[in-house]
Amino acid sequence: xxxxxxxxxxxxxxxxxxxxxxxxxxxxxxxxxxxxxxxxxxxxxxxxxxxxxxxxxxxxxxxxxxxxxxxxxxxxxxxxxxxxxxxxxxxxxxxxxxxxxxxxxxxxxxxxxxxxxxxxxxxxxxxxxxxxxxxxxxxxxxxxxxxxxxxxxxxxxxxxxxxxxxxxxxxxxxxxxxxxxxxxxxxxxxxxxxxxxxxxxxxxxxxxxxxxxxxxxxxxxxxxxxxxx
Amino acid sequence: xxxxxxxxxxxxxxxxxxxxxxxxxxxxxxxxxxxxxxxxxxxxxxxxxxxxxxxxxxxxxxxxxxxxxxxxxxxxxxxxxxxxxxxxxxxxxxxxxxxxxxxxxxxxxxxxxxxxxxxxxxxxxxxxxxxxxxxxxxxxxxxxxxxxxxxxxxxxxxxxxxxxxxxxxxxxxxxxxxxxxxxxxxxxxxxxxxxxxxxxxxxxxxxxxxxxxxxxxxxxxxxxxxxxxxxxxxxxxxxxxxxxxxxxx
Amino acid sequence: xxxxxxxxxxxxxxxxxxxxxxxxxxxxxxxxxxxxxxxxxxxxxxxxxxxxxxxxxxxxxxxxxxxxxxxxxxxxxxxxxxxxxxxxxxxxxxxxxxxxxxxxxxxxxxxxxxxxxxxxxxxxxxxxxxxxxxxxxxxxxxxxxxxxxxxxxxxxxxxxxxxxxxxxxxxxxxxxxxxxxxxxxxxxxxxxxxxxxxxxxxxxxxxxxxxxxxxxxxxxxxxxxxxxxxxxxxxxxxxxxxxxxxxxxxxxxxxxxxxxxxxxxxxxxxxxxx
Numbered sequence: 001x002x003x004x005x006x007x008x009x010x011x012x013x014x015x016x017x018x019x020x021x022x023x024x025x026x027x028x029x030x031x032x033x034x035x036x037x038x039x040x041x042x043x044x045x046x047x048x049x050x051x052x053x054x055x056x057x058x059x060x061x062x063x064x065x066x067x068x069x070x071x072x073x074x075x076x077x078x079x080x081x082x083x084x085x086x087x088x089x090x091x092x093x094x095x096x097x098x099x100x101x102x103x104x105x106x107x108x109x110x111x112x113x114x115x116x117x118x119x120x121x122x123x124x125x126x127x128x129x130x131x132x133x134x135x136x137x138x139x140x141x142x143x144x145x146x147x148x149x150x151x152x153x154x155x156x157x158x159x160x161x162x163x164x165x166x167x168x169x170x171x172x173x174x175x176x177x178x179x180x181x182x183x184x185x186x187x188x189x190x191x192x193x194x195x196x197x198x199x200x201x202x203x204x205x206x207x208x209x210x211x212x213x214x215x216x217x218x219x220x221x222x223x224x225x226x227x228x229x
Numbered sequence: 230x231x232x233x234x235x236x237x238x239x240x241x242x243x244x245x246x247x248x249x250x251x252x253x254x255x256x257x258x259x260x261x262x263x264x265x266x267x268x269x270x271x272x273x274x275x276x277x278x279x280x281x282x283x284x285x286x287x288x289x290x291x292x293x294x295x296x297x298x299x300x301x302x303x304x305x306x307x308x309x310x311x312x313x314x315x316x317x318x319x320x321x322x323x324x325x326x327x328x329x330x331x332x333x334x335x336x337x338x339x340x341x342x343x344x345x346x347x348x349x350x351x352x353x354x355x356x357x358x359x360x361x362x363x364x365x366x367x368x369x370x371x372x373x374x375x376x377x378x379x380x381x382x383x384x385x386x387x388x389x390x391x392x393x394x395x396x397x398x399x400x401x402x403x404x405x406x407x408x409x410x411x412x413x414x415x416x417x418x419x420x421x422x423x424x425x426x427x428x429x430x431x432x433x434x435x436x437x438x439x440x441x442x443x444x445x446x447x448x449x450x451x452x453x454x455x456x457x458x459x460x461x462x463x464x465x466x467x468x469x470x471x472x473x474x475x476x477x478x
Numbered sequence: 479x480x481x482x483x484x485x486x487x488x489x490x491x492x493x494x495x496x497x498x499x500x501x502x503x504x505x506x507x508x509x510x511x512x513x514x515x516x517x518x519x520x521x522x523x524x525x526x527x528x529x530x531x532x533x534x535x536x537x538x539x540x541x542x543x544x545x546x547x548x549x550x551x552x553x554x555x556x557x558x559x560x561x562x563x564x565x566x567x568x569x570x571x572x573x574x575x576x577x578x579x580x581x582x583x584x585x586x587x588x589x590x591x592x593x594x595x596x597x598x599x600x601x602x603x604x605x606x607x608x609x610x611x612x613x614x615x616x617x618x619x620x621x622x623x624x625x626x627x628x629x630x631x632x633x634x635x636x637x638x639x640x641x642x643x644x645x646x647x648x649x650x651x652x653x654x655x656x657x658x659x660x661x662x663x664x665x666x667x668x669x670x671x672x673x674x675x676x677x678x679x680x681x682x683x684x685x686x687x688x689x690x691x692x693x694x695x696x697x698x699x700x701x702x703x704x705x706x707x708x709x710x711x712x713x714x715x716x717x718x719x720x721x722x723x724x725x726x727x728x729x730x731x732x733x734x735x736x737x738x739x740x741x742x743x744x745x746x747x748x749x750x751x752x
Contacts, residue, residue, distance in 0.1 A: 093552070127327070132344070133344065133389075145331075194681035
């Protein structure tokens with residue numbers, strides 16, 4: 001049967017496969033962390049500020065959660081191309097470009113969800129934080145910290161999105177053998193070559209990683225509920 | 230957000246009227262607070278001075294919480310003048326206090342840090358001990374009982390080393406044992422020189438703790454008198470009705 | 479615990495973004511999917527790396543896309559198989575000079591049942607005419623690739639233009655060779671494939687070679703250095719080193735030695751004109 005043949009191939013643990021899996025995890029994890037470093041404060045800022053056009057910003061942020069990966073890839077490609085504005089960085093067709101493209105993809109998710117969580121928490125904490133005379137920076141850090149378990153779940157959701165996409169990394173990474181090839185682009189490649197068994201095997205690995213990540217998110221949520229109230 | 234108040238806020242001296250002297254901490258003149266078309270307070274003129282606790286009583290919706298929030302600076306008057314003696318740090322304990330999602334000790338530490346005070350373990354322990362929570366410092370604050378959370382809120386408020394402490398019905402949802410504990414804490418705080426302004430439903434509590442009593446009804450001051458005289462010989466008809474249990478709004 | 483986690487996060491991000499040391503001695507070569515899929519580069523590049531210390535990174539795209547990548551300066555060298563387009567590339571100033579490298583050939587594959595009756599033939603033009611005559615399904619890559627260009631040229635030689643007329647039996651899929659073969663196998667259709675991809679294709683199902691060996695099916699590869707005058711960032715020296723090696727006797731021998739299932743796929747012919 002195709003699937004078991006596929007699993008056999010995969011469990012043979014080919015070093016090339018291992019490095020593909022490793023690259024996938026490193027790229028998506030880095031992208032998610034980068035997106036979080038930017039997205040958490042951004043979301044908190046929008047949650048706590050009032051300015052003209054705020055509703056529009058929120059709608060756009062929410063909408064960008066659905067940014068098609070291939071479009072994100074195209075945008076970053078145009079920026080990083082040697083003919084483009086940031087071409088002199090020379091990072092096109094390297095893992096760094098892939099991190100940037102995936103970070104772009106994940107940023108709206110994290111910022112939009114962080115904004116929602118922080119805003120909800122703010123409505124609960126507003127009176128107390130005002131009475132305790134917490135300044136704007138302290139408010140932001142307090143809300144982000146107290147929302148840490150929701151934010152962690154968000155991180156994992158962002159990671160899942162990054163790990164599952166192929167359009168962006170294909171475009172800015174070029175799927176170079178041994179250098180920018182990740183699980184999703186490998187699956188696409190092997191499928192196009194007709195190596196369906198291998199493609200399915202890789203797909204199983206990818207699925208396992210994503211399921212593992214989701215299981216982690218779920219158990220963190222449970223632990224948080226039990227321990228921090 | 231609010232209509233411009235006539236003069237002030239804490240610290241500015243009111244133009245064209247006598248500024249509060251050393252004897253007065255809070256000073257209101259013809260204050261009106263309006264929200265969404267409703268007059269929560271109307272034509273309120275009061276002076277609150279240092280010393281024993283001031284207890285605010287009155288039926289539901291009389292404006293007790295509004296008065297306290299005004300005193301704390303959480304609200305601005307829509308009209309009239311309000312002055313608080315400058316340089317006084319105030320703290321506020323809400324009727325339903327909200328705990329931060331961290332340990333009890335961390336909640337107290339937060340309050341210290343926000344007030345720019347040192348948050349060393351000794352200070353924290355001292356504050357927790359004051360409210361009888363020294364053994365629960367490490368417990369997540371949200372997993373404390375109602376009475377414990379109320380006490381923690383007081384510890385948090387005291388962590389700021391306030392000169393003025395507002396308490397909004399601190400024992401409203403507590404059992405008699407917890408109530409007694411909190412009343413003892415309030416009494417000892419007052420003895421240590423912190424001015425307490427407290428709203429309550431519990432007339433017995435008011436009688437036990439009050440230095441002076443303010444009776445609010447329908448957003449207005451019905452009576453403001455010393456504790457003993459208020460309960461023994463109330464001057465106004467409203468007060469008499471209230472003490473009989475006949476005053477609803 | 480949190481500070482440790484954040485520190486770890488920073489390190490991870492920084493590490494992934496830190497410049498790779500191999501960056502300095504590396505070039506980007508834009509080539510075609512069929513060439514990459516054949517496995518030629520996996521065979522060739524390690525030999526070059528040992529010889530020169532230069533890491534070659536291959537972006538495999540369709541010919542049109544590969545040349546576009548060269549035009550943008552995102553590749554240092556292009557290696558494709560579409561002579562007219564390559565010559566235009568150089569004429570327009572995007573490339574320095576075109577060198578012939580090798581040739582491989584295309585084969586016409588189709589269902590074993592051979593509805594068009596062309597199996598075993600050596601005449602590709604006649605075969606295409608027969609396919610059109612009985613309106614047998616035909617899968618086209620339709621993706622501006624070298625294979626696609628060759629296919630269109632052959633239709634033209636047969637006096638037909640299905641790409642323009644779009645009859646129902648002509649199916650353009652806009653994808654690579656593997657996808658085209660998959661589709662042809664599933665549909666029981668004919669399609670034009672490079673021999674290399676055909677040999678390594680694992681999903682042949684009911685497909686067999688219907689026509690081969692016609693000289694018109696030969697597929698010439700050219701290699702071009704992207705012009706450093708157009709794009710200052712092109713690694714001209716390293717790129718030229720690669721080109722020099724590929725057309726040298728050593729490189730040409732390496733190409734000849736590359737076999738799949740004992741069959742030689744690419745026939746080196748550098749130095750036979752450009």
